[in-house]
Amino acid sequence: MKKYLIFIIACLVVCLLPFVGMAVRPTTVSTENKKMAEFPSLKADNGKLNLKYFEEFEEYFNEHFAFRNELVYADAKLQTSIFQVSNVDTVTYGTDGWLYYSSTLDDYLGNHVMSERQIYNLAHNLSLAKQYTEANGCDFLLTIPPNKNTLYGEHMPYYNSYIVDETHNIDLLTPKLSGLHIPYADLLELFRNEKETLYLKRDSHWNMKGALMAYNCIMDTLGYQHENYGDSDVIRTKDEDGDLNKMLYTFYGEKELNYKYNIEHNFSYSDNFKSVEDGWIETKGGAGNGSLLMFRDSFGNTLIPFMADQFEQAWFTKENPYGLESLVEQCKPDTVVFECVERNIIRFINMPPIISAPQTDVTEVGEHLETSTTISINTLEYDMNYYKISGSVDGAYLEDETDIIVRINGTCYEAYHTGENTYELYIKKDEIKNKSLELEVLLKNNEIFSSVQTKTIDEGERLQ
């Protein structure tokens, strides 16, 4: 009987511990980047009985039970040590303790290699952004931090190593950018030529030495004089708790070595600065002249101190899509930098920067074709000040490098290419004076223009 009793009590203790433990040690912090659930109320917002009470209670309990972080760590440790797999969808557990961000898998395997047309579309959209910034007197630069497994894929696990296509979209894009004269800091080439591993083992980003090299590459490509910090004191300390490390092992993952530069920065952050993770950061007092507007992602976290130190004033934003026109009008920067990690470059097709479409000259329209091209107009969902004119072009008339142009009441505008054969362009609402819009979609192939659709849209339709 004794063994039965011991077994029953042991099981009950294990079951009750996460609940009873909440009295003394509830979980109040999480490494998951989200707001933790609050204890539900029996009353719903409308004053009636909250029918989701149980559901919300379960959600609350699942996030707040005692020792949650320790148990999640234990699960990760068991799964990685015994079975060599991650217990978190977002993290891929590689060999020798290497961790990768799972969202980069398709790029790594070559599952979605872009077509010639898509690559052209991507470069074309960037060229419109560049055209806009340069027309406003700013220097423009694009830089694309490579995915970790593009550079160091040898540690990917066997089950994620059956490569479909060795080609990386970033490799296809590079010559196209050069063809369209888009200033580009080629970090892929920079890191590929380095023997030293410049990304962290348990983080999805580069280490500080990699960040410094990226910064120098960006400034060199811009052609600006800058401090290269080549003679700075540097040490290596084992205190880096990588993003993937935290996702997988919560607060208890093993820390790793990173470079630490002993640099005295001149710039200062604005008062509301919390951390380099902030969506909007302003700095002042850098050593150089001029100002910088940088659209960046998490790779920018380590670039900010270096970049901010070279500009009198700098603005760093994580917004998506890029509100390019409004920020250029607001900040009036001298330099605009786009920094976007390899896995997200598709955004330049799906969510191109918001600018008024650049005007263009159309010499002579050759053919007027009967096609199934569509045209529609709506308010832009990301910025109510703009109309979005969009549609799809009959694919039969598109070649790899066909440009799409939309004539609005006689003025021609270059459109973004948003898919294989779709297009969109933005026009500020206050720029459209006429009640009725005469729209015409034109295609430009080797300097020859053809008209593929026309449509008249009245004010009522526009307001819908």
Place this chain on the structure above:
Amino acid sequence: MVFSSLVFLCIFFPIIFCLHSVVPSIKAKNVLLIMASLVFYAFGEPVYVVLMVISAFLNYLCAVLMEKVNRKAVLVAAVVVNIGILSVFKYTGFLITTINSVFRFNITIPKITLPIGISFFTFQALSYVIDVYREQVAVQKNFGKVLLYISFFPQLIAGPIVKYRDIAYEIDNRNVNLKETALGMRRFIYGLAKKVLIANTMAIVADSVFTQEFAHINIIGAWIGAIAYTMQIYYDFSGYSDMAIGLGRMFGFHFKENFEHPYGALTIKEFWRRWHISLSSWFKEYVYIPLGGNRKGRLRTGLNKVIVFFLTGLWHGANWTFVVWGLFHGAFSLFEEFVPKLKKLPRVILHIYTMLVVTVGFVIFRADTLGQACIYIGKMFADFEVSAVAMSFACQQLTPFFIAMLIAAVIGCGPIRSLTLKLRDVSEKEEITQKENIVQILLFTVAFLLLSWCIIRLSGGSYNPFIYFRF
């Protein structure tokens, strides 16, 4: 609420179990279990809990009325009401969709949420009323006891479909000792481990394959998906049945076995004697035998079987895939009936035949449409293309954890049957040898470790779907 959730494991179960242990009288224990069961159901269905109580009350009323008015009329009314409720909530959309597509109508499909476990509690309720009609059980005058029978949380939402006569005595008379509790808890934990460790791991791969574009699947990927789903559904459902049986035992109820290693069967007929036994026996007792069973000639027996398999398929879901799955099994059952020589084939051939039918059957069961099922089965038997995309996708499924759990699943569903049966017998013995005692302690230790591992696995909110929840 599902058994494999932390809110059940860490709050609901230990609290109800402790209260049940300290409450002195059987009456109070029953009240506690009714209240607990209603909360358990309301956790997932805060509104439909009322429907479940109404359903229980109507069946209670019908049984009581049988003593006072025309028995047959009351039975017919009870069957119509039960099947009516089930049809409205489960089959309305299916029926209208079918009518729309056959007659090219455009009838709007009402949005009716399927109450959790409606097929289970409806069938339990029906079995009670029919048994009363047949005078196999006495009418229960106390509504609370009928409600407890129908709503008892261990078997409420995913079975097994318990018959009233099997637990009628235990509602009023039950004793729970330490051994019963420990063995019940151990059974519960083994079921939990089957669900959390094996079924959930299989589910990730099965879902990944079945939702993948067909261009990314070749023969290898298709078989990985089909095997993963075949294992998922068995470990998911049999795990849940183990948990229900274990919990029942901890509260003093003894439910019959619902699975007896079905994947070890040598024929489809044998498979159905071992798979979801409570459902097959329900259909046998309340449909097949009343239709005439095998007493009216070979042809009529065949027809009766087809009807039962059709209904079995339909019971599983409002989709033609389920119906075709049922008829697919029915066809092979008839084939075995009409080709008795089949049974003389070597065991290994018979086993391969049965598992092939079962696996292909579950592809039909899992597919969203019959078209998808056909293409998928085509991939399993005829897509030999070794494209990089398909090979890469297949390779991605074969993680070390999946392989380890698949090996455990294969071993667990067949080869160790005799060992588990032997261990089960040893556990039940009153007097055990020292050697058997060591084995028992080892089994309890393994169960404790498995429980800890399951709680650890669930703590991060890992993938945890329940297949039979939908039925």
